[in-house]
Amino acid sequence: MFRFRLVPRSQASQKMLVLAPLLAVFLTLVVGISLFAVLGQNPIVAFKAYFIDPLSNLNGISELLLKASPLCLIALGLAIGYRANIWNIGAEGQMYVGGIFATGLAIHFQDYPSAWLLPMMIVAGALGGMLWASLTALCRAQFHANEILVSLMLTYVADLLVKALVYGVWKDPMANNFPVTVSFTDSALFTPFVELGWNYWEGTRINTSVFLTLIAIPLVWFFMQRSFSGFQLLVAGLAPGAARYAGFREKKLVWMALLISGLVAGLAGVTEVAGPMAQLNDRWTPGYGFTAIIVANLGRLNPLGIVLASLLMALLYLGGESVQVSLHLPKAVSQVFQGLLLLFLLGCDVMVNYKIVRLPSTRAVAL
Amino acid sequence: MKVKSLKLMLLSVFLLFGFNIGARAAEPLKMAWIYFGTPGDAGWTFAHDTGVKMVQKEFGSKIETSIVENVPESADSERVMRELASKGNQIIFATSFGYMEHTLKAAKSFPKVKFYHNTGFKSAPNVHIYNSRMYEPAYLAGIIAGHMSKSNVLGYVASFPIPEVVRNINAYTMGARSVNPKITTKVVWISSWYDPSKERQAAETLIGQGADCLMQNTDSSATLQAAADKGVYAFGWNSDMSTIAPKAHLASVTQVWGPYYVKVTKAALEGKAFTDNVWGGMKEGMNGLESINDKIPDSVKKEVEAKKAQIVSGKFKVFSGPLKAQDGSIKIAAGATFTDKDIDSIKFYVEGVDGQLPK
Structure with missing residues (x-):
């Protein structure tokens, strides 16, 4: 007993x-x-199919990075808030709005190819994500609403926004009434590595969007570990009383955490619509915003851990497909x-x- | 010394297996299907899966088939196709409309692999289309509905307002009105191919509005089940659904993909790639009207049989004049018929369909 x-x-x-x-x-x-x-x-064969086969060729590695990149990006942003006990559950919706903003530019300027289009889309996507997160920040900071509920519910609103647009004004007139936008022109897309002359990546889909993540990783690390704001957020999470005693302004921290996570989620949205999708459609629900919550926790809210966790999650996706293909499970x-x-x-x-x-x-x- | 002996051992192992590979008989033809859903026991994916089983039975060890289920109509589908292609599959069937752009993109990267896309309208040198003229059996189902409806209101649970679906609604309505001009058809759009709870809700809405013979252009049997629960009639769609609700089930509009898949496989095994775009109907045996309920009077059954014979012989074309659109304007003059191109771009409701087509 x-x-x-x-x-x-x-x-x-x-x-x-x-x-x-x-x-x-x-x-x-x-x-x-x-x-x-x-x-x-045979378990050995199955494990090999799950964890080794997806990485056994260049195509697999390219797909792994493409899948891990948005997960890592979003999770980095979420971790900043989570360390301060600010629970943004709605990164998925912030990602949609980022995608919407970028799509708006891509459609509007489809006839004007320019090297500036993609950078503008990236900025627009980041702003879109921040805008959506700011609604949650406003409700939490000003009205003491629960940010978990607000951000989650706003995800469904964002989803309906996407649908309203692709069923309505943004529907491709040539798509036979199917709810998709036009396919983006090349200048609205991240450049595949192959087209940069990196022939090593011949036959793969990997594109320059992964650099956004590679830039974000050290920046977030620096913010978390070395900046005063990062320290304030950490203290607010570990010891809210101490943070208040030290005079850290809670409202400011809420805004900061949510805006940063909205920003990177918006970026992730751009990397999707201007990457593998190359258009916006009504069934764009990859769930990256939700998966990133697991990634952030799996990575123990630590930038390096998140990088590893996002690679693992991406591998799980690919491995799941791989066992379907090779073992017919x-x-x-x-x-x-x-x-x-x-x-x-x-x-x-x-x-x-x-x-x-x-x-x-x-x-x-x-x- | 140790390292050397290890190397030697590895080399001998390699040689052993290397020679073995060289001596092996002809490699089986690797083919793959990607499914939007899971086969389950009825519906769209089930119909494709039945076709795949036929291929497996026919060719046995000469082929190796892979199936990937639950592939969303998103950029993920391109990845799955790329993975299949890079794993040596020479033929890939993409069995849902929404894979169209992704199939084209994957096909560009793998010019040696043959892609076959179901129900799309864009092809490429290595992307070929196959589709079924579902409006033919839908018209026959309409004839039954026209006779069996007491309220003179039919219901249609519809997915996306693309020509494929719109023309099936039209054909169903035209069939019904050919025997009962008082018929009107109400339509509910659910913006999904497969969503049993939405399908059921839509069906209940239609029944609430007086519809007593339901049809659907969605993948599950939820509409039929809802009809059975509310005591009205409904049809099966894509596969034979008679066992699901034997009393409510009037007949099933079925897809038959097996013979087509066999044809493509056979051509590939003989070294000739199958490059036709196929749009087959009742004549080619690519679809049918099956398991007609015993409740239906023999006279109606005979009428349906006669019409079917006319469709098969080519004597009757579903989209032939005189045909009026919903607003009363003439779409096809008496004696004229729609070309395949016209049929493939139908964007209007025919007379008798209630409501507004989403634009």
């Missing part, structure tokens, strides 16, 4: 910090092997596997800050 209880550690366990991911990998291996074995697959199986892996990773992470304590039986306590 023993019970177990999670008890917070007084200090994060350095040992578990290293052990947790290893434990998660171990658990995934055990469960994965049994899962694939039950399905009649249904999609549900790959989703179960993804879910388990994430559960183990996040579950084991709890052990860093908590420990399991065995309590005596209830009767003993009562005595």
Whole structure:
């Protein structure tokens, strides 16, 4: 008659910090092997198909980077807020609005090819994302509304905005009444590496949008670790009382965190519409804004961790497709596997800050 | 020394397998299908899957098939096609309208791979289109509905207002009005190919407005189930749905992709690529009207059979004059018929359809 209880550690366990991911990998291996074995697959072949095959050629690596890039970008922005206990759940919607703003320019200037078009779209997308996030910031800072609910609900509004536009004024007249915009012209698109003369990437889709992420990573790292604002946000998250005592203005921090995460989410929207999609359509719901929440937490709200986590999430997407293609497993199986892996990773992470304590039986306590 | 022996060992292993590969019999033809949904037990993807099974049975080990399910009509579909192509698939079937642009883009990067896109209207040197004249069996279903409806109101659960769907609504209405001029058809658009809860809601709305024979241009059997629950009639669409609601089910408009897939496969195995754009109908056996309910009077069944024979022989064309649009304007003069191009760009409701076509 023993019970177990999670008890917070007084200090994060350095040992578990290293052990947790290893434990998660171990658990995934055990469960994965049994899962694939039950399905009649050779687990080694299945793991190879899941984790190695997608990376075994250049096309796969290009796709991995294309998929990871927006996830990483959004998660970096979210992490800034999450460290300060400002929970922006609506990055998805901020991404849509970023995409809408960029699309507006791309359609408006489709007949005027210019080297300035794409940079303008990038700026517009960033502004769009910030605008959408500012609604949440306004509600939280001025009216003390819950930013989780507001940002989440605004995502659905943004989704309907996209639909209203592609069903209405932006519908491509040549698309036979299908709700899509015109395909963007080349000057409204990120340049594929191949067209830059990097023939090594021949036959792949990878484009210059990944540089946005590569620039954002050190900037966010610097902001978090070295800037005073980043320090203020961190203190506000760890010890709100101390932050108030030190005179940090909460409203300012809320605005800052939400605007930054809106900005990068908007950028992610641009990289999608001006990248692989090359148009806007009504079924653009990649869920990156929501997946990025997992990425941010998986990366322990640390820029480097987020980079790794986004690569892992992207690999899980590609691996899921890969096992469908090569092992003919249904999609549900790959989703179960993804879910388990994430559960183990996040579950084991709890052990860093908590420990399991065995309590005596209830009767003993009562005595 | 150790390193050297390891190298030697690796080399011998490589040689062993290397020679083995060279000695192996002809590689199977790798083909792939991408599905918008999952096959389940009825509907669009099920109909394609049935076709794939026929190919697998026909060619056995001569081919190796891959299927990727639940591929959204987004940039993800291009990635899936690229992955399939880079894994050596020589033939890729993209089985949903929304894959069109992505198929064209993927095809550009893989000029040696043959892509076949279902229901689109853009082709390329290595992208060929295949489609089914669903308006033919839809017209026949309309004849049944015209006889079976008591309220003289038909209902249509529709997906996207593209010509493909609009002409099916028109054909269903025209069939019904050919036997019962009092018929009107109400339409609800759900902006999705597959969304059982929205489909069901739309069906219930239509029933609420008096519709008693429902048809749909969506992928699930939700419309039929809603009809069964409310005690009205409905049709199956894409595959035979008679077992789902035997009492409410009047007949099923079905797609038959198997023979087409077999033809493409056979050509590829013989080294001749299949490059036709195919738009087949009842004549080619690419669709049909199946499992007609016993409740339907024999006279109606005979009428449907006769019309079907006329369609198959080419004597009757669904889009032939005189045909009036919803607003009463003449679209096809008496004695004239629509060309395929006209049919493929229909953007108007015929007389008898209620409501406004989304523009």
